Amino acid sequence: MTSMAILTIFALSIFVGFEVVSKVSTTLHTPLMSGANAIHGIILVGAIMVADGATNTLETTLAILAVLLATINMVGGFVVTDRMLEMFKGKPKVKKAEAGEAAK
Amino acid sequence: MNKNIYELLGLVVALSFILALKGLSAPKTARRGNLIGAAGATLATVVVFFAPLGKDSMGMAKTHHNTLLILVAVAVGVLVGVPAARKIQMTQMPQLVALFNGVGGGAAALVATAEYLNLGADASTAEVVATVFTVIVGCTSFSGSVVTFLKLQELMTTRPVVFPGGRFVIAATLAGVLGTGGWTIASGGNTPLLIMGGLALLFGVLFVLPVGGADVPIVISLLNAFTGLTVAASGYVLQSTLLIVAGTLVGASGTILTRKMAEAMGRSLFGTLFGAFTAKPQEATGAAETRSVKSGSPDDVAILLNYAQRVVVVPGFGLAVAQAQHTVRELADLLSAKGIDVAYGIHPVAGRMPGHMNVLLAEANVPYEQLVEMDEVNPTFPQTDVVLVVGANDVVNPAAKTTPGCPIYGMPILDVSEAGNVIFLKRSMRPGFAGIENELLYDAKTTLLFGDAKDSLTKVVNALKAL
Numbered sequence: 001m002t003s004m005a006i007l008t009i010f011a012l013s014i015f016v017g018f019e020v021v022s023k024v025s026t027t028l029h030t031p032l033m034s035g036a037n038a039i040h041g042i043i044l045v046g047a048i049m050v051a052d053g054a055t056n057t058l059e060t061t062l063a064i065l066a067v068l069l070a071t072i073n074m075v076g077g078f079v080v081t082d083r084m085l086e087m088f089k090g091k092p093k094v095k096k097a098e099a100g101e102a103a104k
Numbered sequence: 105m106n107k108n109i110y111e112l113l114g115l116v117v118a119l120s121f122i123l124a125l126k127g128l129s130a131p132k133t134a135r136r137g138n139l140i141g142a143a144g145a146t147l148a149t150v151v152v153f154f155a156p157l158g159k160d161s162m163g164m165a166k167t168h169h170n171t172l173l174i175l176v177a178v179a180v181g182v183l184v185g186v187p188a189a190r191k192i193q194m195t196q197m198p199q200l201v202a203l204f205n206g207v208g209g210g211a212a213a214l215v216a217t218a219e220y221l222n223l224g225a226d227a228s229t230a231e232v233v234a235t236v237f238t239v240i241v242g243c244t245s246f247s248g249s250v251v252t253f254l255k256l257q258e259l260m261t262t263r264p265v266v267f268p269g270g271r272f273v274i275a276a277t278l279a280g281v282l283g284t285g286g287w288t289i290a291s292g293g294n295t296p297l298l299i300m301g302g303l304a305l306l307f308g309v310l311f312v313l314p315v316g317g318a319d320v321p322i323v324i325s326l327l328n329a330f331t332g333l334t335v336a337a338s339g340y341v342l343q344s345t346l347l348i349v350a351g352t353l354v355g356a357s358g359t360i361l362t363r364k365m366a367e368a369m370g371r372s373l374f375g376t377l378f379g380a381f382t383a384k385p386q387e388a389t390g391a392a393e394t395r396s397v398k399s400g401s402p403d404d405v406a407i408l409l410n411y412a413q414r415v416v417v418v419p420g421f422g423l424a425v426a427q428a429q430h431t432v433r434e435l436a437d438l439l440s441a442k443g444i445d446v447a448y449g450i451h452p453v454a455g456r457m458p459g460h461m462n463v464l465l466a467e468a469n470v471p472y473e474q475l476v477e478m479d480e481v482n483p484t485f486p487q488t489d490v491v492l493v494v495g496a497n498d499v500v501n502p503a504a505k506t507t508p509g510c511p512i513y514g515m516p517i518l519d520v521s522e523a524g525n526v527i528f529l530k531r532s533m534r535p536g537f538a539g540i541e542n543e544l545l546y547d548a549k550t551t552l553l554f555g556d557a558k559d560s561l562t563k564v565v566n567a568l569k570a571l
């Protein structure tokens with residue numbers, strides 16, 4: 001891959017990242033942070049790639065430790081985010097409308 | 105596996121992460137978004153085992169190594185991560201997220217280090233720079249997250265830790281990190297990288313120590329964005345478009361999220377990170393502590409509530425700690441049955457993180473329509489007869505408006521002092537998480553009910569039933 005292609009991907013990803021979360025409501029800050037946290041657990045793929053190509057004991061040890069940590073990050077992250085979101089169940093729409101009335 | 109198919113699947117995974125973040129930004133689609141992300145991550149993890157391997161420098165086809173070991177490590181990771189995520193009390197969830205973030209940062213640093221060793225002298229300068237970046241930021245994120253965990257778990261003080269000359273020590277450590285980074289880039293070799301990693305770990309600790317407990321969520325979010333960038337940088341070293349895209353997405357969205365969180369708390373990011381160095385020492389609170397407070401019995405509180413027209417409950421972290429969500433709901437139901445207007449005033453950072461309290465109350469089946477956000481509940485306080493503050497302190501502390509220089513100055517608060525009566529349910533006179541004295545406790549319209557929140561509420565409920 002050329003450096004230019006990588007730079008393009010990088011720059012476009014930054015803008016997509018800014019754009020997709022620009023309208024998040026305060027209520028969802030915590031789950032969104034947790035979800036993003038789970039997504040960077042994708043370093044697991046990198047860890048597996050390195051472990052797969054490791055040729056000596058030191059590299060293997062470091063890479064396998066990375067696989068372990070990355071798995072905890074990824075799997076734990078998605079599960080805990082799901083637990084948080086389980087409690088939302090799409091009701092906040094009702095909440096907004098009625099909260100408005102209560103404020104009157 | 106065919107190389108094109110492999111890369112196409114990587115693209116599918118990258119898109120699933122974009123959809124995941126998009127979904128997570130709206131309540132209706134949040135859960136689905138998270139599941140899409142999880143599906144994408146699972147797909148990526150399975151596919152990487154079938155990655156096409158290139159040829160090595162001798163022109164021989166490479167072979168897979170360590171497959172069994174990798175599978176065992178993944179299995180152990182699942183066995184550790186899933187039960188931790190399932191069994192954690194919702195009150196302790198923020199520190200678990202901090203830990204997950206930390207291990208992710210640590211994993212990125214390890215990946216970069218292992219690949220650096222593997223490449224040896226073959227590494228290009230750009231690759232070494234990316235490695236140095238990943239190890240520095242990954243190590244900082246790891247040790248910083250561990251300190252935030254210790255703070256939130258209250259295994260160490262939640263107050264800002266500042267020692268004489270602290271800022272010079274931090275500056276010196278940072279200079280050391282950057283210096284050894286330059287050394288690594290210039291000379292290669294393993295020793296500079298090792299020293300640099302050690303200094304970066306130290307820097308992470310020093311970086312988070314001066315941050316006050318109430319600001320820790322912002323720091324977690326910032327470290328989360330950092331970890332994203334390390335993943336992107338290791339993606340560059342490993343020539344993986346997927347890692348570059350996913351890491352950059354998290355880095356960018358995490359930065360925006362950090363800013364939004366800081367805004368919701370009325371804090372500048374700079375003030376959060378460096379406030380402890382610039383803030384004036386707090387004025388002596390000795391004078392305040394000798395003043396008398398008005399404490400009441402559960403019966404007094406029940407009578408106040410019984411003759412109110414409108415009651416607003418302000419829940420805080422203390423409510424969650426005492427597991428009093430269900431009791432407070434029982435009380436609210438009882439008051440509603442008497443025709444009293446009941447609402448919950450939710451501060452954006454009630455609990456430990458933005459939105460944390462909504463999650464906790466939803467768990468106790470409190471109806472959503474009674475949860476009113478700060479901007480909507482504040483104008484209603486003058487028409488409110490009784491405010492019941494359950495285990496909250498900093499979010500109703502007028503010092504945020506009146507005392508420039510105190511750690512929470514500028515944070516928007518719930519204006520409960522506008523209401524007719526304020527009842528504080530507190531365990532003791534101990535100040536809140538941010539460690540600041542609350543003037544409101546000494547106000548004439550304030551009644552204090554000491555004791556465990558759940559215990560006190562049960563007594564109030566019984567007294568109310570007896571009336």
